[in-house]
Amino acid sequence: MLKLKLKDDNMDSTEAVYNGLKDAGIDFIVSVPCVNLSRLLEMIDEDEDIIHVPVTREEEGIGLCAGAYLGGKKTAILMQNSGLGNSINALKSLTELYKFPLLMIMSHRGTEGENICGQVPMGESTPLILEAMGYNFFKPATPEGAYEAIRESWELSLEQGKPVSTLLEIKYW
Amino acid sequence: MKRRDALKKIIGLINDELIVCNIGFPSRELYDIYDRDETFYMIGSMGLASSIGLGLALSKPNRNVVVIDGDGALLMNMGSLVTINACKPRNLTWIVINNGAYGSTGNQETYAKDLNLSEIASSVGLKSYKFEEIDLEKIIKDDECNFVEFNCEPGNSKAPIIEMTPEFIKERFMRII
Numbered sequence: 001m002l003k004l005k006l007k008d009d010n011m012d013s014t015e016a017v018y019n020g021l022k023d024a025g026i027d028f029i030v031s032v033p034c035v036n037l038s039r040l041l042e043m044i045d046e047d048e049d050i051i052h053v054p055v056t057r058e059e060e061g062i063g064l065c066a067g068a069y070l071g072g073k074k075t076a077i078l079m080q081n082s083g084l085g086n087s088i089n090a091l092k093s094l095t096e097l098y099k100f101p102l103l104m105i106m107s108h109r110g111t112e113g114e115n116i117c118g119q120v121p122m123g124e125s126t127p128l129i130l131e132a133m134g135y136n137f138f139k140p141a142t143p144e145g146a147y148e149a150i151r152e153s154w155e156l157s158l159e160q161g162k163p164v165s166t167l168l169e170i171k172y173w
Numbered sequence: 174m175k176r177r178d179a180l181k182k183i184i185g186l187i188n189d190e191l192i193v194c195n196i197g198f199p200s201r202e203l204y205d206i207y208d209r210d211e212t213f214y215m216i217g218s219m220g221l222a223s224s225i226g227l228g229l230a231l232s233k234p235n236r237n238v239v240v241i242d243g244d245g246a247l248l249m250n251m252g253s254l255v256t257i258n259a260c261k262p263r264n265l266t267w268i269v270i271n272n273g274a275y276g277s278t279g280n281q282e283t284y285a286k287d288l289n290l291s292e293i294a295s296s297v298g299l300k301s302y303k304f305e306e307i308d309l310e311k312i313i314k315d316d317e318c319n320f321v322e323f324n325c326e327p328g329n330s331k332a333p334i335i336e337m338t339p340e341f342i343k344e345r346f347m348r349i350i
Contacts, residue, residue, distance in 0.1 A: 028228070028231075028232065051231055051232070053227075053228075053231065053256070053260060054256075054259075055224075055252070055256055056252030056253075056255060056256055057250075057252050059220075059221070059250075060221070060224045060250060060252055060253055060256060061224075062218075062221070062224075063218065063220075063221030063222075063223075063224025063225045063227075063228065063250075064224050064225070064227055064228035064231075064256075065228060066221075066224075066225050066228060067193070067224065067225035067226060067227060067228025067229035067230075067231075067232070068228035068229065068231065068232045069228075070213065070225070070228075070229050070232070070343070070346060070347055070350070071228065071229045071230075071231070071232025071233040071350070072232060072233070072347075072350075073228075073232045075228075089217075089218060090218045090221060092217075093216075093217025093218045094215075094217055094218035094221060094225075097216060097217050097218075097339045098216075098339040098340060098342070098343045099339075099340050099343070100343070
């Protein structure tokens with residue numbers, strides 16, 4: 001089944017992320033929207049096996065994911081990379097402190113092709129911030145790469161006791 | 174009445190409910206009064222007790238969840254009021270001890286000192302109560318998502334630092350649920 005998916009040259013960029021989350025066993029997702037995540041958020045909303053909670057601010061979502069993991073769920077946050085800035089303390093003094101696994105799927109704005117100048121400063125700093133935090137991240141260029149990265153991220157996060165991110169740049173979509 | 178006595182009253186009415194307790198002196202005092210496996214103590218991330226409680230309540234619909242929060246922490250995460258109201262898990266009771274002060278940092282005043290938090294929660298759509306007007310055990314067991322404001326005076330007791338590691342708190346909690 002995995003091979004079939006990998007051989008599918010036409011794997012859609014959104015479906016690849018969705019399939020990666022499903023095959024990682026993710027069943028609890030919090031989100032703050034990004035235009036590039038629109039279709040993905042719709043698919044997740046329609047999936048009855050996933051609890052999806054839109055939140056007012058990303059930091060709040062980090063709290064929800066910690067609680068959901070305590071309750072036996074496998075958790076992910078979908079957000080723009082700007083949300084990383086809104087979550088840093090919670091990621092350090094909740095997620096990492098207690099060794100909660102967590103997948104972070106970020107629409108990485110401010111990258112090549114960005115037309116909103118306001119996105120650029122945080123976009124440029126996002127990978128550097130993740131490096132400084134000591135968190136692993138993937139920057140897949142293709143849907144196949146994104147599928148693989150996301151599918152493997154839960155186990156990696158569990159092993160490391162830290163969040164693992166996938167950054168999806170503008171050109172990815 | 175100060176926070177420690179408020180916590181004593183609350184814990185005296187708790188049976189097998191899962192508790193998420195606010196960071197700092199609230200957790201230290203609760204730990205000192207009565208430690209139990211079903212209590213998750215926060216060691217960091219001020220403001221997120223209600224969010225952790227919401228995630229837990231949604232994931233464990235067959236268990237009652239009680240969040241013990243503070244006014245300063247609520248002010249730091251007011252968005253949680255609307256998210257919890259949108260989700261309204263029927264197994265969640267959110268208690269906010271309002272002593273009008275940032276207790277753990279030296280009792281500096283908070284803006285909640287002159288606010289009616291249960292009225293604010295009610296205006297958002299949550300079933301809201303003042304602690305002295307209710308039977309907490311009944312409220313916890315009913316089929317509603319409830320908000321309870323417990324007004325008291327500022328001040329901390331001489332509660333010790335929690336000796337357990339964060340990882341141990343998490344694992345102990347997860348083992349029993």
